[in-house]
Amino acid sequence: MNALFGSSRLSRNLIATAAWLCYVFLLLPSLIVIPISFGNPGQIEFPPRQFTLALYQQFFTDQAWWGSMVQSLLVATVTTMLTLVLAVPAAYALVRSQLPRRNLLRGLFMMPMLVPVIVLGLGLYLQFSNWGLLDTTTGLVLSHIMLTTPFIMVSVMSGLHHSDVSLETVASIMGASRPVIFFRVVLPQLKASIAVGALFAFLMSLDEVVVAYFLTGTKAMTLPVKMYSSIRWELTPVLAAVSTLLTLLSLLIALGIIALQRKTEANP
Amino acid sequence: MTVTPMTVTPAPASAPVAEGDRAMVELQGVTKRYGEVDALKRVDLTIRKGEFVTLLGPSGSGKSTLLNLIAGMITPSSGRIVIDGRDATTLPTNQRGLGMVFQNYALMPHMTVFENIAFPLQVRHLPKDEIKRKVEQVLDLIQLGHVAGRRPRELSGGQQQRISLARCIVYNPALILMDEPLGALDKNLREQMQLEIKRLHADLGITMLYVTHDQDEALTMSDRIVLMNGGKIEQQGKPDELYFKPATVFSAEFIGSSNLIPGIVEAGGVSGLSLRTAIGTFPVPAADFAVSTGDKAMLLVRPENMTLTGGPGVTSVSGRIDDSILLGGVVRHFVRCKDQSTIIVQELNQPDRPIAKRGDEVRAGWPPAHARLLPPSVPH
Ligand SMILES: Nc1ncnc2c1ncn2[C@@H]1O[C@H](COP(=O)(O)OP(=O)(O)O)[C@@H](O)[C@H]1O
Ligand SMILES: [Mg+2]
Numbered sequence: 001m002n003a004l005f006g007s008s009r010l011s012r013n014l015i016a017t018a019a020w021l022c023y024v025f026l027l028l029p030s031l032i033v034i035p036i037s038f039g040n041p042g043q044i045e046f047p048p049r050q051f052t053l054a055l056y057q058q059f060f061t062d063q064a065w066w067g068s069m070v071q072s073l074l075v076a077t078v079t080t081m082l083t084l085v086l087a088v089p090a091a092y093a094l095v096r097s098q099l100p101r102r103n104l105l106r107g108l109f110m111m112p113m114l115v116p117v118i119v120l121g122l123g124l125y126l127q128f129s130n131w132g133l134l135d136t137t138t139g140l141v142l143s144h145i146m147l148t149t150p151f152i153m154v155s156v157m158s159g160l161h162h163s164d165v166s167l168e169t170v171a172s173i174m175g176a177s178r179p180v181i182f183f184r185v186v187l188p189q190l191k192a193s194i195a196v197g198a199l200f201a202f203l204m205s206l207d208e209v210v211v212a213y214f215l216t217g218t219k220a221m222t223l224p225v226k227m228y229s230s231i232r233w234e235l236t237p238v239l240a241a242v243s244t245l246l247t248l249l250s251l252l253i254a255l256g257i258i259a260l261q262r263k264t265e266a267n268p
Numbered sequence: 269m270t271v272t273p274m275t276v277t278p279a280p281a282s283a284p285v286a287e288g289d290r291a292m293v294e295l296q297g298v299t300k301r302y303g304e305v306d307a308l309k310r311v312d313l314t315i316r317k318g319e320f321v322t323l324l325g326p327s328g329s330g331k332s333t334l335l336n337l338i339a340g341m342i343t344p345s346s347g348r349i350v351i352d353g354r355d356a357t358t359l360p361t362n363q364r365g366l367g368m369v370f371q372n373y374a375l376m377p378h379m380t381v382f383e384n385i386a387f388p389l390q391v392r393h394l395p396k397d398e399i400k401r402k403v404e405q406v407l408d409l410i411q412l413g414h415v416a417g418r419r420p421r422e423l424s425g426g427q428q429q430r431i432s433l434a435r436c437i438v439y440n441p442a443l444i445l446m447d448e449p450l451g452a453l454d455k456n457l458r459e460q461m462q463l464e465i466k467r468l469h470a471d472l473g474i475t476m477l478y479v480t481h482d483q484d485e486a487l488t489m490s491d492r493i494v495l496m497n498g499g500k501i502e503q504q505g506k507p508d509e510l511y512f513k514p515a516t517v518f519s520a521e522f523i524g525s526s527n528l529i530p531g532i533v534e535a536g537g538v539s540g541l542s543l544r545t546a547i548g549t550f551p552v553p554a555a556d557f558a559v560s561t562g563d564k565a566m567l568l569v570r571p572e573n574m575t576l577t578g579g580p581g582v583t584s585v586s587g588r589i590d591d592s593i594l595l596g597g598v599v600r601h602f603v604r605c606k607d608q609s610t611i612i613v614q615e616l617n618q619p620d621r622p623i624a625k626r627g628d629e630v631r632a633g634w635p636p637a638h639a640r641l642l643p644p645s646v647p648h
Contacts (some may be wrong), residue, residue, distance in 0.1 A: 170374040172361040173339055174388035174439070184387070188378040 037240035044237045055241040072223040076205040079144040089151045091156035113150040121214035134215040144205045154198035159193025192260050199253050292317045292475045298347030307333040309499045322478045324486040325496030336444050367436035367444040371451045373428040375419050375420035382416040388439040406438045426457045427522045443475045445554050485558040517645035520568045527611050529567040543567050547585050555641040566642040571614035573638040576630045584633030592624045603632045
């Protein structure tokens, strides 16, 4: 890097500017919906010629839109909580125990990250249709748990690698049992990495569209699926309001993640 | 610092004499193997109740391994470990009823000082008010009551180590293990803490097993020193026994400084033995081990048992002063002998002491009874 650009302030500024331009270029399509969402409720237009909240009003009064939003939040919340219950102890066991097939198990947990989502969606569709889980919240949550588990595990495992084993040793010598050590010594130290993992998982589940599209129909439909189908059938400007809301939510979560990571770097 | 008599611990009410002799820990032929490496080789060791035992030895000699075996963090490859009368060879760590102090303190960063010390009591399901009382008492004992509400990272290293000690003594474990607990502290603080730990041991009567590679620390603190070398116990005994009666060259070199002169055993002298060396033949006291004339052996003379002034009945060797350094209360002379080996002579520093200069011809002497015959060093 240095050999190519030197290390002068100028070249550093150039690189920073280029990076920012890239960000803006990538963000622009998402940002453009924000002004549109405050514009004419009759049709999509840019730049908007009036400022109204009519589209938001439409969104919050239309049961179909509003309901799929609630469904998405429900699925994301339940998915995140169940994944935490599953993945945190699993990560702890994988990192700290001397299980003989540790690496195999680790690979197994990481698998959903490697399989193409579309293949996963198809597989789940075929399997769930046998079990009567299609178009159910349960089915959707189960599949999202599969997708989010590796992310929480990675976050927690890296947290564990940074935490001090001698604290667990000393607790054990003081007479604490494994569960006591887990809840009173390990978990408090993992708070930040668990929170980061949980926010990621929540975000993933919230805007996951491929698997949800395979698995849901009218009953369990989530917001991204509803958006996707409405693009295909009606292309209503309400989409702009929905997109703005989703962007805002994602932004908040991303800021939360950044803040948490800052905090853990400041006092590990 | 002063330590008030402890009332925190419901210690086994003033132990009767007989109990003092009972074993707290017994290692029977314990071996620990890591792949090809034998970290411990068939070690037998008994620690009596109330004793302060120090494991001393160079880095890699197996001290931590021995401690971790007793703590139950690792299990022996063979042999048996008995703690307080029951077989603990495979007993889980948390059921051994021990305490441990680490070099890095190992205090819980997410708990206050009070919560840290309360933790082992909560694990034992003591009632809240009793926990509060005990924690406050032990904080008073180490005179750190004013930091109860702080987090460990807000304290100095010395304070943190005292807290981690308090966290041990608060639940009165049968045995406290300490793995180089003062290794991270500077010299002054370390000496102060040595005395404080010793004081706590004397007041509370808890059995302590202490690990260090620092001979001064071992000599200061211990009832008994166990000297480790290459996974084996080289020698054990009271500090003065190890100092004055080292059994091997390794012991002599590890504890205190020493002049070691190799030679061949011959008949002669008051005890009937003398040692023929490259710098002369010297009478030696009777040996603790079997020797006969013609054997190789080592003569040990501590520098502080030697003088440059000579006197009646003193054996001596001639040489030339190489260097003479002042160490405050003592002066250390480096005497070069005719075979180019160096003998160190340490004398008390007195105002009327004749000044030795580089190149001075001297005679380094010692009373034959203060010398010691050792078997030649065997490679481990
Ligand atoms: N977990 C381990 N795996 C492999 N070898 C080890 C392990 N722990 C200790 N050893 C080896 O055992 C020997 C003794 O180590 P240790 O007990 O830590 O020594 P000390 O505490 O006296 O410095 C050393 O040679 C060390 O390399
Ligand atoms: Mg060690």
